Amino acid sequence: MIEMKVAGIALDAVTRSPIVLLKDSTDRRALPIYIGQEQAKAIIAALEGQKAPRPLTHDLISLIFEAWSLSLSKIIIHSLQDNTFYAVLCLQQGEVKKEIDCRPSDAIALALRTDSPIWVMEEVLADASIPVDREADEEERQAFKEFVSNLSPEDLIKRSGFSENTDS
Incomplete structure (x- = not known):
């Protein structure tokens, strides 16, 4: 809400x-x-x-x-x-x-x-x-696109908190 x-x-x-x-x-x-x-x-x-x-x-x-x-x-x-x-x-x-x-x-x-x-x-x-503010919406969209385009699979793993080594 x-x-x-x-x-x-x-x-x-x-x-x-x-x-x-x-x-x-x-x-x-x-x-x-x-x-x-x-x-x-x-x-x-x-x-x-x-x-x-x-x-x-x-x-x-x-x-x-x-x-x-x-x-x-x-x-x-x-x-x-x-x-x-x-x-x-x-x-x-x-x-x-x-x-x-x-x-x-x-x-x-x-x-x-x-x-x-x-x-x-x-x-x-x-x-x-x-x-109401199309300019701010577009800026936010562009910033998100930049963020996603610079993201590597390794970054996602690091951000998620999971380790590549899953030895049990």
């Missing part, structure tokens, strides 16, 4: 649909997730620290967590099926842990309100992320 942060909300140029953009800690990969208008408003409000005069849905849920001593330890965006992302809320109350199915947009809105980490499974990132 990779921990991600909310980079912001964007609008699709064609459909004008909101997209929440998650980025990894290196700012090398981004995960765009299409969301609804209301969830976009909830995420923006949390990012900007806006407080509604009365609790809105995500505020209310976080207040319920607090009242019942539930902590949102993290959210996990765990799969992508038919262009739909799936997430869970990982809740804890004392020693009891529960995972609750949730839309990623709602999970993100709650994570922002409770200062909880956002995790994404590697498979989801492999399927749906977009590169």
Whole structure:
């Protein structure tokens, strides 16, 4: 799993649909997730620290967590099926842990309100992320190619910790 942060909300140029953009800690990969208008408003409000005069849905849920001593330890965006992302809320109350199915947009809105980490499974990132820093990716690829091209079988044996003499 990779921990991600909310980079912001964007609008699709064609459909004008909101997209929440998650980025990894290196700012090398981004995960765009299409969301609804209301969830976009909830995420923006949390990012900007806006407080509604009365609790809105995500505020209310976080207040319920607090009242019942539930902590949102993290959210996990765990799969992508038919262009739909799936997430869970990982809740804890004392020693009891529960995972609750949730839309990623709602999970993100709650994570922002409770200062909880956002995790994404590697498979989801492999399927749906977009590169952000192509130059750094290419440099890394070239460095790896150089490393591999200069590697001899003897080097591999030395690095593995195995000895050529395997007398038993």
